[in-house]
Amino acid sequence: MFKKILIANRGEIAVRIIKACQELGIHTIAIYSEVDASSPHVTLADEAINLGDPTPIESYLNIPKIIQIAKEHHADAIHPGYGFLAENPDFAQTCNKAGIKFIGPTPEVISLMGDKIAAKKTMEKAGVPVIPGYHGLKQDNKALAEEGKKIGFPLLVKAAAGGGGKGMRIVNSEDMLLESIEGAKRESKSSFGDDTVFLEKYLEKPRHIEFQILADEQGHTIHLFERECSIQRRHQKIIEESPSPVMTKKLRGEMGKAAVTAAKAVGYSNAGTVEFMIDEHLNYYFMEMNTRLQVEHPITELTTGIDLAKWQLRIASGEPLTLQQTDIIQRGHAIECRIYAEDPSNGFLPSTGTLHKVEEPKGPNIRVDSGIVTNNIISAYYDPMLSKLITYAENRGDCIQKMRWALSHYIVMGVTSNIWFLRKVLEHNEFVKGNTTTHFIDNYFSEWTKTKKALPVEALISLAVYDSLHSKKEEIVRYKEADPHSPWKHMGRWRIGKEV
Amino acid sequence: MFINYEHESHVYSVMIERRDDSYFITYDNTEYKVQCEEVKPGQLKIMIGDRLIKSIVTEGEHEKYVFIDGNVYKVKPVELTGRTTKKKKDTGAADLDSPISGKVVTVKVKKDESVKKGDVLLVIEAMKMEYLIRAPYDGTVTKIHFKENDQIEIGKTTVEMTKKKEE
Numbered sequence: 001m002f003k004k005i006l007i008a009n010r011g012e013i014a015v016r017i018i019k020a021c022q023e024l025g026i027h028t029i030a031i032y033s034e035v036d037a038s039s040p041h042v043t044l045a046d047e048a049i050n051l052g053d054p055t056p057i058e059s060y061l062n063i064p065k066i067i068q069i070a071k072e073h074h075a076d077a078i079h080p081g082y083g084f085l086a087e088n089p090d091f092a093q094t095c096n097k098a099g100i101k102f103i104g105p106t107p108e109v110i111s112l113m114g115d116k117i118a119a120k121k122t123m124e125k126a127g128v129p130v131i132p133g134y135h136g137l138k139q140d141n142k143a144l145a146e147e148g149k150k151i152g153f154p155l156l157v158k159a160a161a162g163g164g165g166k167g168m169r170i171v172n173s174e175d176m177l178l179e180s181i182e183g184a185k186r187e188s189k190s191s192f193g194d195d196t197v198f199l200e201k202y203l204e205k206p207r208h209i210e211f212q213i214l215a216d217e218q219g220h221t222i223h224l225f226e227r228e229c230s231i232q233r234r235h236q237k238i239i240e241e242s243p244s245p246v247m248t249k250k251l252r253g254e255m256g257k258a259a260v261t262a263a264k265a266v267g268y269s270n271a272g273t274v275e276f277m278i279d280e281h282l283n284y285y286f287m288e289m290n291t292r293l294q295v296e297h298p299i300t301e302l303t304t305g306i307d308l309a310k311w312q313l314r315i316a317s318g319e320p321l322t323l324q325q326t327d328i329i330q331r332g333h334a335i336e337c338r339i340y341a342e343d344p345s346n347g348f349l350p351s352t353g354t355l356h357k358v359e360e361p362k363g364p365n366i367r368v369d370s371g372i373v374t375n376n377i378i379s380a381y382y383d384p385m386l387s388k389l390i391t392y393a394e395n396r397g398d399c400i401q402k403m404r405w406a407l408s409h410y411i412v413m414g415v416t417s418n419i420w421f422l423r424k425v426l427e428h429n430e431f432v433k434g435n436t437t438t439h440f441i442d443n444y445f446s447e448w449t450k451t452k453k454a455l456p457v458e459a460l461i462s463l464a465v466y467d468s469l470h471s472k473k474e475e476i477v478r479y480k481e482a483d484p485h486s487p488w489k490h491m492g493r494w495r496i497g498k499e500v
Numbered sequence: 501m502f503i504n505y506e507h508e509s510h511v512y513s514v515m516i517e518r519r520d521d522s523y524f525i526t527y528d529n530t531e532y533k534v535q536c537e538e539v540k541p542g543q544l545k546i547m548i549g550d551r552l553i554k555s556i557v558t559e560g561e562h563e564k565y566v567f568i569d570g571n572v573y574k575v576k577p578v579e580l581t582g583r584t585t586k587k588k589k590d591t592g593a594a595d596l597d598s599p600i601s602g603k604v605v606t607v608k609v610k611k612d613e614s615v616k617k618g619d620v621l622l623v624i625e626a627m628k629m630e631y632l633i634r635a636p637y638d639g640t641v642t643k644i645h646f647k648e649n650d651q652i653e654i655g656k657t658t659v660e661m662t663k664k665k666e667e
Contacts, residue, residue: 356565357542357558408570413558420571455507457527459566459573462544462555464516464525465536466564467503467577 002076009081011371014041020309033059060084077101086292103316113289123286126265131285133200159188160196205280205437211259212300213272216321223256225330230436240296241335245434299334302392333399334392341384344421350384351416361409365392504578513631595636601654604646638664
């Protein structure tokens, strides 16, 4: 096992990894930019090195600097967390060259899975279903229409250079096909200066379902069941759960097998995730593979009892994965809510500022993976995710109830958070019924604004009472009323931790 | 004590007074009698009638936050310019100044009328909210500076009063 590991990340994931290392008796080195100096990952680690300049490219993305620190402090391995350098094949390569173990798959695998089209082709060859489509060079309208007919309807025509819905057409029948191809091309040409289009089968009521994989470096590969991550805003997940409310025993078996096949097809090692889209008829298609520990890994940890972060460390150190597929049992239900500093009533715009008070909900089967504490400053430099709130219960209904309770007892004051919004999603009837598709937020919450209702009278009373209690006059009265023999009386006004 | 809070660009004006063990809070023409305990700094247990409310108040640099029923509300105490200078000379005179710029909707008293502490003298409307100017002490109205439908600026004196002599 490793003796010293550098964690090339920040926030809650750095905290999560440091804890896993410390449990295994591994010395940890944290890195931080100057705005993160008082972050929990810095406090928790055995050593912490200041990177200075908070700009990501100068700090958490600065490969030469990070490698140099790792060498100077004799780290045997680097854990990249997620985001930042986690899926950067050059970083993995540089680590290897420097004789430092990169905790994750090989640079070749990261590189292959990073190329989305190459990844799909590899999967198709391995017999894993991919979304039927045409990504070829034949671009004349008639040839495209022929390809379209082969794929079937509904069909999506999308600009190769596209984004934001521009140059995109949903085609429901053959007679609209040519017209839609022409339209998408025109729009693409004027928006992006390029009229190359792709064709893809359009999935109705799609859900995002992914499978967790663990593979050791000797080739033994298992899956740890699914996570459904359909509740997304701006194509980013905000609520994940396991198991998926639509999963059947048969489908789970098939998809799990496909995920293991996918991992084996590329010689995958360490923890990874195979992402699928499924349609309303439960047809599943490979989308991509994430070559790292996922944000939402805790729901798998809770429903299987397996510590994924620790297995990452063991596997990277060359230990064999001693778990067999039959050892993995899915039990109960887990939900994760991502707590963001953002304003859901204003297009989920990130919110910055000082966290004047943070208090996490505590209770049985409530887990908070947090990267923040009271008085931390939320800057605009990094992702505004503050923490992850995870609940576990016997079944989905109980788990939703527990999550609602936990959200309503999560205090974050100082920046606008999405806690209230998450509660509204969990209270939504369609969510409760399990009708979660990737269009959920757009369908039910697009016009949503936190009802800008008046300040409730209870809040006003609380404020007035607070201000009255803390007015100078009142403090003097309270001071006078206090025990006349108390030695504290002779000290005058004072405050812990601060000069008056 | 009069306090004005701004929340989502609305100003809320409340009056709070402590009598014995209770607080009397007047807001929107309603008086609430409450008992309060500060369990931990900023953590309040408030009884409004037979209803128990738990809330947490935290101060930022210029703003305050209330956590109540799972929601966080951010408010800013509204600065009342023109009040602070007058505060020095008289105990209650500042309370006769308008807390807000708006329109005088009702004048409830006449010149030379004697009033009791807490009586409503004038009602001012701003941003669709009503603000009450109350007598800060028992006394007599000596001058009324505004009539109904007049525009009024923040900090301007609404009514002048003489304090009833202590017997």
